[in-house]
């Protein structure tokens with residue numbers, strides 16, 4: 428039997444893969460609910476995503492899993508127009524269509540970047556002539572973007588967009604771990620703009636993201652249904668893992684009862700929990716896992732009467748650079764981004780706060796977070812009324828930070844794990860951050876663990 432620790436999307440995907448391969452498993456989840464960061468709530472006819480809402484099409488593992496689970500007919504694209512905006516001087520400026528990660532790909536697109544000054548645009552266009560770096564060493568998103576595109580591109584593109592997706596610090600996050608395509612483009616073509624001009628195709632008619640019509644919670648429900656109920660234990664937090672050298676079994680300790688014996692273990696918990704669970708087996712390995720940093724965020728959902736919002740809501744939402752000195756990091760215009768998320772008379776918006784940028788705000792009460800979200804949204808979108816529905820979801824130490832050197836750090840962890848037959852780690856702290864990467868890494872890890880315990884018999 429293989430024990431899977433953690434019932435977020437990584438644990439569930441690992442379980443699904445083992446079940447598909449007819450390998451016996453048991454999944455241990457600390458909380459009463461499966462899904463981890465994925466949580467959808469139905470509030471008075473509003474479909475509210477507390478955590479993730481979008482599956483990146485370019486990385487197909489999540490969409491393939493939805494299809495395997497029979498959810499094909501429930502996949503929905505974002506609604507057009509899919510424009511995202513960047514705030515500058517309290518105004519929303521559209522990111523041009525012909526762009527990649529916000530980087531404009533044509534001169535016309537660049538000319539339309541209202542969030543960059545004339546000097547910033549000229550410096551960005553000059554990227555084609557910047558000498559490529561020869562060192563293959565990892566560098567931060569800020570260092571890479573400043574070197575290639577200039578300071579303004581760091582402040583108004585990289586910081587809100589590239590680092591913003593990861594709730595992280597642009598000066599610390601790793602370019603190699605998170606956006607390997609860009610340094611690779613520099614290496615191969617001598618210029619990112621030249622490379623993207625050659626390789627980037629116009630966006631597909633369906634856009635870059637899909638979701639499920641009733642929210643991503645349905646992916647968790649479908650996985651839950653596909654797994655044997657007897658193999659999934661909730662409210663079964665694992666407290667430690669030991670090894671019995673005589674039987675060569677791992678002993679999975681929970682607070683509940685006698686330890687459970689397993690031939691293999693897949694740890695899918697946040698890296699700092701994984702570290703604690705591995706403490707007895709190898710304190711150095713444990714320390715390496717605990718060293719992976721995490722940051723906290725909160726999402727605040729607000730529903731308004733449509734007439735209460737003076738500005739048109741056409742697009743998917745906006746990003747706020749830290750240079751703009753607001754608390755909100757980004758806002759999703761949920762009811763214009765996805766079909767069917769709110770009744771026609773309501774506009775559902777979602778705001779993010781916290782992250783590496785603003786840790787202080789998370790000490791405030793839920794009421795305070797709603798007030799800040801509402802006031803800043805009102806300034807930017809001319810909202811004239813208090814929202815009729817509000818929800819605050821706090822995600823404490825939930826976003827793993829793949830900082831400079833992360834890939835090398837994970838290789839060290841993998842080397843240390845090699846001496847433990849059938850013991851593996853996966854989850855957003857290690858090799859993948861978003862849902863598609865978590866799913867593909869969890870499935871691959873499950874396959875590897877099953878193969879390793881077979882060869883050890």
Ligand SMILES: Cc1cc2nc3c(=O)[nH]c(=O)nc-3n(C[C@H](O)[C@H](O)[C@H](O)COP(=O)(O)OP(=O)(O)OC[C@H]3O[C@@H](n4cnc5c(N)ncnc54)[C@H](O)[C@@H]3O)c2cc1C
Pocket residue numbers: 432433434435436437438455456457458461462463464465477478479480481482483663664665666695696697700724726822825826853854855856859860861862863865
């Ligand atoms: C606000 C927010 C928005 C996001 N938006 C997107 C998005 O739109 N698209 C996208 O692709 N990604 C998004 N992400 C990232 C994505 O949600 C995560 O990468 C992914 O859900 C992580 O899944 P996981 O299973 O690795 O970890 P988790 O979901 O954290 O699951 C870990 C599980 O382990 C359990 N656990 C903890 N300790 C123990 C223990 N001792 N014993 C047993 N179980 C334990 C926890 O209860 C939890 O269920 C977002 C993240 C956040 C925070």
